[in-house]
Amino acid sequence: MDRFKYIKELFWQHKYKYLAGIICLIIVDILQLFLPKVFGLVTDELESGSLERSGLFRYASIVFLIALSIALMRFLWRYLIFGSAIKIETLLRNKFYSHLQKMSVNYYNNNKTGDLMAHATNDLNNIRMATGPGIAVAFDSTLIPIVAVAMMLNTVGYKLTFAAFTPILMLGIIIAVFVRKMHRTVENMQEAFSSLTETARENFSGIRVVKSFTQEIKEIAKFQKSNQHNKEMNIRYIRIMSMLHPIILSISALSFAIALLFGGIAVIYGDITLGDFIAFNGYLGMLVWPIAAMGWLTSLFQRGSVSLKRINKILDIFPEITDNEHTKNIKKIDGTIEFKNLDFSYPGNKNKILENINLKVEKGKTLAVVGKTGSGKTTLANLIPRLFGVEKGMLSIDGTDINEIPLTLLRNSIGYVPQDAFLFSTTIKENIDFYRNASVGEIEEAAKTADVYDNIIKFPHRFDTVVGERGITLSGGQKQRISISRAIIGNPSILILDDCLSAVDTQTEEKILKKLSEVIKHRTTIIISHRISTIKNADEIIVLEEGKIAERGTHSLLLDKKGIYHELYQKQLIEEQLMKGENQIVR
Numbered sequence: 001m002d003r004f005k006y007i008k009e010l011f012w013q014h015k016y017k018y019l020a021g022i023i024c025l026i027i028v029d030i031l032q033l034f035l036p037k038v039f040g041l042v043t044d045e046l047e048s049g050s051l052e053r054s055g056l057f058r059y060a061s062i063v064f065l066i067a068l069s070i071a072l073m074r075f076l077w078r079y080l081i082f083g084s085a086i087k088i089e090t091l092l093r094n095k096f097y098s099h100l101q102k103m104s105v106n107y108y109n110n111n112k113t114g115d116l117m118a119h120a121t122n123d124l125n126n127i128r129m130a131t132g133p134g135i136a137v138a139f140d141s142t143l144i145p146i147v148a149v150a151m152m153l154n155t156v157g158y159k160l161t162f163a164a165f166t167p168i169l170m171l172g173i174i175i176a177v178f179v180r181k182m183h184r185t186v187e188n189m190q191e192a193f194s195s196l197t198e199t200a201r202e203n204f205s206g207i208r209v210v211k212s213f214t215q216e217i218k219e220i221a222k223f224q225k226s227n228q229h230n231k232e233m234n235i236r237y238i239r240i241m242s243m244l245h246p247i248i249l250s251i252s253a254l255s256f257a258i259a260l261l262f263g264g265i266a267v268i269y270g271d272i273t274l275g276d277f278i279a280f281n282g283y284l285g286m287l288v289w290p291i292a293a294m295g296w297l298t299s300l301f302q303r304g305s306v307s308l309k310r311i312n313k314i315l316d317i318f319p320e321i322t323d324n325e326h327t328k329n330i331k332k333i334d335g336t337i338e339f340k341n342l343d344f345s346y347p348g349n350k351n352k353i354l355e356n357i358n359l360k361v362e363k364g365k366t367l368a369v370v371g372k373t374g375s376g377k378t379t380l381a382n383l384i385p386r387l388f389g390v391e392k393g394m395l396s397i398d399g400t401d402i403n404e405i406p407l408t409l410l411r412n413s414i415g416y417v418p419q420d421a422f423l424f425s426t427t428i429k430e431n432i433d434f435y436r437n438a439s440v441g442e443i444e445e446a447a448k449t450a451d452v453y454d455n456i457i458k459f460p461h462r463f464d465t466v467v468g469e470r471g472i473t474l475s476g477g478q479k480q481r482i483s484i485s486r487a488i489i490g491n492p493s494i495l496i497l498d499d500c501l502s503a504v505d506t507q508t509e510e511k512i513l514k515k516l517s518e519v520i521k522h523r524t525t526i527i528i529s530h531r532i533s534t535i536k537n538a539d540e541i542i543v544l545e546e547g548k549i550a551e552r553g554t555h556s557l558l559l560d561k562k563g564i565y566h567e568l569y570q571k572q573l574i575e576e577q578l579m580k581g582e583n584q585i586v587r
Helices: 008-013 015-048 053-102 105-111 114-156 160-203 207-212 216-269 274-286 288-315 377-381 408-413 428-433 440-449 474-489 506-520 557-559 562-587
Strands: 336-342 354-361 366-371 394-398 414-417 494-498 523-530 542-544 548-553
Touching: 008 015, 008 053, 015 053, 015 114, 015 274, 015 394, 053 114, 053 288, 105 557, 114 160, 114 274, 114 288, 160 207, 160 216, 160 274, 160 288, 160 542, 207 216, 216 274, 216 288, 216 562, 336 377, 354 377, 354 548, 377 494, 408 414, 408 523, 428 440, 428 474, 440 506, 474 494, 474 506, 474 562, 542 557, 542 562, 548 562
Parallel strands: 366 523, 366 542, 414 494, 494 523
Antiparallel strands: 336 354, 336 394, 542 548
């Protein structure tokens, strides 16, 4: 498997910046190699007494110009390489986010939000570190030792060079052993971070439930356990790195000890000059940074490699529901919906949620769906916008198989109000409009139709009022009515209302239904509700029981059958009478 398949293209887009950055880095390394030679020449001339004031000024000027050039080139390579790495991280994060947007609803049923957040933050940061500092240090750590050793050979010969350099060769074996241990440790560490993120996210999202049941202590204990596991995984990684760095530094110190011993002897016996010995130690000192950086470099690439593997694993997942070669060039949807012998089971579950559904809803007609909790009502509604896939021939719209309709056209033609009225942490206006660039008049008209306009204008900032996370600052009924406004503003051909009036009282419900009647009569409408009062005027009503259509017909026809629907109706009549009685007692 090509681990770099998703990042190669991004590298290629920035290849010239990387190339320019590497050239600047090479210039820095070459310039650094002149400094020990200059200091060696100065030492020899000082020792011989041949260095005059003008010569000393000349050498000082050379050192200053080299230092200035190094500073400039170092700025350029950092800007070019690190900047390119940040751009690659940004592009890869956009690609990752866009990919997640294309995934089906079922993907989010099987993957935790905290894990995805960890991928989008921690993993992509690790990739940036590998593609920025990692690449720079890799070139630096490779080039400097090669050229420095060459200069050492030219300065003092092969005997002293190889004597001092031999301990460094031991690092290859040591690092190979550490890399093998480090790989699995990094994987465990990043998985622990994902788990910690998910634990925190879930707690913050459900903080009101936690406080309502006074379970803060238990939740704190749960988080501490996850945090402890994250700490242990990080400690394992730190333990390995803590062993690696002292070993690297000890080996570099051993090289200096050998250089001091054998180099000092060579100077005493006149085999090399004092200036050569100083230059040699300068080159040997330049090897310390690449040697010390090997552990950090190994860590960067290990983290980056594991993170890239985790990101690739997600990007490799093909969306379950998407357009394909069978998609037709359809421009408009009128709204006739037909189910033919439809069976449905959720992916990975053999149990049938819906079975043998045969149903046709003509354009402009209203279908109501009632039934007990778990009977398959919401599942039936979710199949129409293809939130879940169905087999060919089981569901069609306007005579075209739903799998052959362009996905964007299909969903743009459907106004869907789900059970859970979700609002974004932005203004009411933006929640209703939802990127459709509707006029202020259209937004206000939609709010009036959903009978929420009067509530909105009472807020201090009216339609510019910012709602809290998931609309927490609004009541359940207000959230539902804003969701209805959002659904109808796009003038969809099909309208799906999934128990969207459950949080309002019966009087408000009647007002909303009366205003919605004008909207509903011009489009195909699916209404799911537990309240008979909500759906009694529908053109057809079906009763679902254990995924099958148990009864069907109009309100009056189903009452005459005296079956499940009649039983539900009678129960609700009794409940209404009891509530009226309670209200009278209160008064």
